[in-house]
Amino acid sequence: xxxxxxxxxxxxxxxxxxxxxxxxxxxxxxxxxxxxxxxxxxxxxxxxxxxxxxxxxxxxxxxxxxxxxxxxxxxxxxxxxxxxxxxxxxxxxxxxxxxxxxxxxxxxxxxxxxxxxxxxxxxx
Amino acid sequence: xxxxxxxxxxxxxxxxxxxxxxxxxxxxxxxxxxxxxxxxxxxxxxxxxxxxxxxxxxxxxxxxxxxxxxxxxxxxxxxxxxxxxxxxxxxxxxxxxxxxxxxxxxxxxxxxxxxxxxxxxxxxxxxxxxxxxxxxxxxxxxxxxxxxxxxxxxxxxxxxxxxxxxxxxxxxxxxxxxxxxxxxxxxxxxxxxxxxxxxxxxxxxxxxxxxxxxxxxxxxxxxxxxxxxxxxxxxxxxxxxxxxxxxxxxxxxxxxxxxxxxxxxxxxxxxxxxxxxxxxxxxxxxxxxxxxxxxxxxxxxxxxxxxxxxxxxxxxxxxxxxxxxxxxxxxxxxxxxxxxxxxxxxxxxxxxxxxxxxxxxxxxxxxxxxxxxxxxxxxxxxxxxxxxxxxxxxxxxxxxxxxxxxxxxxxxxxxxxxxxxxxxxxxxxxxxxxxxxxxxxxxxxxxxxxxxxxxxxxxxxxxxxxxxxxxxxxxxxxxxxxxxxxxxxxxxxxxxxxxxxxxxx
Numbered sequence: 001x002x003x004x005x006x007x008x009x010x011x012x013x014x015x016x017x018x019x020x021x022x023x024x025x026x027x028x029x030x031x032x033x034x035x036x037x038x039x040x041x042x043x044x045x046x047x048x049x050x051x052x053x054x055x056x057x058x059x060x061x062x063x064x065x066x067x068x069x070x071x072x073x074x075x076x077x078x079x080x081x082x083x084x085x086x087x088x089x090x091x092x093x094x095x096x097x098x099x100x101x102x103x104x105x106x107x108x109x110x111x112x113x114x115x116x117x118x119x120x121x122x123x124x
Numbered sequence: 125x126x127x128x129x130x131x132x133x134x135x136x137x138x139x140x141x142x143x144x145x146x147x148x149x150x151x152x153x154x155x156x157x158x159x160x161x162x163x164x165x166x167x168x169x170x171x172x173x174x175x176x177x178x179x180x181x182x183x184x185x186x187x188x189x190x191x192x193x194x195x196x197x198x199x200x201x202x203x204x205x206x207x208x209x210x211x212x213x214x215x216x217x218x219x220x221x222x223x224x225x226x227x228x229x230x231x232x233x234x235x236x237x238x239x240x241x242x243x244x245x246x247x248x249x250x251x252x253x254x255x256x257x258x259x260x261x262x263x264x265x266x267x268x269x270x271x272x273x274x275x276x277x278x279x280x281x282x283x284x285x286x287x288x289x290x291x292x293x294x295x296x297x298x299x300x301x302x303x304x305x306x307x308x309x310x311x312x313x314x315x316x317x318x319x320x321x322x323x324x325x326x327x328x329x330x331x332x333x334x335x336x337x338x339x340x341x342x343x344x345x346x347x348x349x350x351x352x353x354x355x356x357x358x359x360x361x362x363x364x365x366x367x368x369x370x371x372x373x374x375x376x377x378x379x380x381x382x383x384x385x386x387x388x389x390x391x392x393x394x395x396x397x398x399x400x401x402x403x404x405x406x407x408x409x410x411x412x413x414x415x416x417x418x419x420x421x422x423x424x425x426x427x428x429x430x431x432x433x434x435x436x437x438x439x440x441x442x443x444x445x446x447x448x449x450x451x452x453x454x455x456x457x458x459x460x461x462x463x464x465x466x467x468x469x470x471x472x473x474x475x476x477x478x479x480x481x482x483x484x485x486x487x488x489x490x491x492x493x494x495x496x497x498x499x500x501x502x503x504x505x506x507x508x509x510x511x512x513x514x515x516x517x518x519x520x521x522x523x524x525x526x527x528x529x530x531x532x533x534x535x536x537x538x539x540x541x542x543x544x545x546x547x548x549x550x551x552x553x554x555x556x557x558x559x560x561x562x563x564x565x566x567x568x569x570x571x572x573x574x575x576x577x578x579x580x581x582x583x584x585x586x587x588x589x590x591x592x593x594x595x596x597x598x599x600x601x602x603x604x605x606x607x608x609x610x611x612x613x614x615x616x617x618x619x620x621x622x623x624x625x626x627x628x629x
């Protein structure tokens with residue numbers, strides 16, 4: 001049953017709703033699309049959804065960046081910086097995975113002449 | 125000097141590899157073939173640091189090292205504990221495989237690609253060592269990515285037709301499982317507010333909301349079982365391990381899939397300590413059933429293969445089942461009563477690493493000399509290459525678990541553990557799996573020794589000495605380790621690992 005309360009709740013946790021939606025879109029592309037590049041784009045979308053999810057978990061409403069200066073109010077609210085640091089590392093990892101995967105796809109196209117997963121299955 | 129090196133040895137043994145890998149392309153600007161000697165020097169240096177740490181471990185207990193001097197809950201801790209001592213095995217096998225790969229890779233890939241190969245191998249080994257000895261769960265993820273990425277690239281290093289496809293399949297499965305690991309780590313961080321393993325295991329005890337902890341452990345275990353190639357998620361393994369160049373297959377099949385197992389051991393026994401806020405009984409029961417399926421199906425699919433390396437790859441899947449079974453048989457209520465199952469699992473991690481390295485290296489020697497890899501083409505090869513084929517037979521007998529070889533003790537303890545916990549069905553299934561494995565290895569032995577050669581080049585002889593010596597060393601260690609396993613010094617190595625994991629040391 002969708003009433004105003006449910007909508008308000010979904011809106012207040014919009015980050016998580018978006019993360020799960022993105023995850024489903026990515027998984028769909030990864031499983032259904034035959035083209036390897038599209039498959040890999042699906043994987044990238046899943047990565048983004050996981051990053052969004054973890055970043056959101058460290059966010060504090062009304063929080064500021066955890067940098068202490070002279071202007072920082074005495075009882076200021078800070079967001080948690082550790083999830084951000086983790087995701088920064090994970091983004092670097094994701095970029096390297098993407099680079100490697102794309103170069104593999106180029107090599108695969110040179111060797112097999114197609115990027116269609118269904119046709120590649122028949123090649124073996 | 126030595127004490128200074130010993131106190132820093134945990135960090136030195138991984139930094140040596142990471143720095144060494146970064147310097148390899150520069151060194152090889154002088155001469156391409158220098159890359160091999162450089163990789164060998166770096167590996168030996170890493171092995172030296174590991175022996176220092178291992179000596180310290182058995183003299184005065186686990187070593188902790190705080191990176192940059194930051195205390196554990198805040199900084200990264202490196203912990204060379206009993207489970208971390210598997211780094212010793214990784215580094216030892218790495219040197220053996222490196223010596224072997226000099227001739228093999230010169231034959232297999234273009235000369236200008238040799239530095240790439242050695243860089244990737246050093247990165248892979250550095251990642252494995254770092255993963256094994258780290259005490260921080262996010263650091264574990266980073267090292268997992270380092271070793272996985274270099275693993276994907278190593279498979280695709282040759283110009284063979286289907287290698288890029290095998291590598292891509294592995295990459296997609298591996299990247300998905302890495303994301304699961306990341307989600308699990310984020311969940312653990314969210315409920316405990318810490319990333320240090322020892323700190324988490326203290327904080328989890330006070331934690332009252334089990335659902336998040338369940339999700340975290342499920343995500344982590346599924347992630348690691350993909351890396352370890354458990355039955356329903358094993359589909360990447362036969363292509364990847366079967367098509368890769370033989371030294372790479374040996375590294376991947378012998379060591380990299382064990383990293384997934386070490387990850388499971390870390391999470392279940394070091395972080396959650398079999399309890400935390402959740403009940404591990406059902407989870408380990410589920411793992412047992414998957415392990416049985418892995419043993420049976422891995423052995424079953426191997427029947428229908430004719431490529432000798434793909435057969436070995438399927439046999440790896442079957443053997444991972446035994447290790448997972450040993451872990452699954454641990455009883456949550458009475459961990460002290462399941463020492464045998466744990467001992468079997470840990471022995472098999474080491475035993476299978478040695479055996480599978482031996483099998484892939486001897487298969488590689490045959491491929492190097494003949495260029496043939498289909499079983500039917502290899503009839504009577506044993507008469508042409510007697511030493512290599514004898515080593516292959518020792519490996520085959522070890523992997524089936526013939527008494528007197530190393531594989532026997534591992535399977536003995538796992539099946540013993542199944543009987544002890546009253547799971548007669550699992551014990552029978554494991555024995556049946558061992559019989560199936562025996563059947564197809566008998567087929568291999570029959571073909572290579574007792575068939576008359578047909579249409580094979582008559583000039584085939586033994587592989588060069590630099591490939592033969594690693595094979596002989598591995599075959600000898602299979603036999604020595606099997607015959608003297610009961611001898612206290614060797615048995616004393618695995619017992620503390622099992623006991624420290626089960627929390628009864």
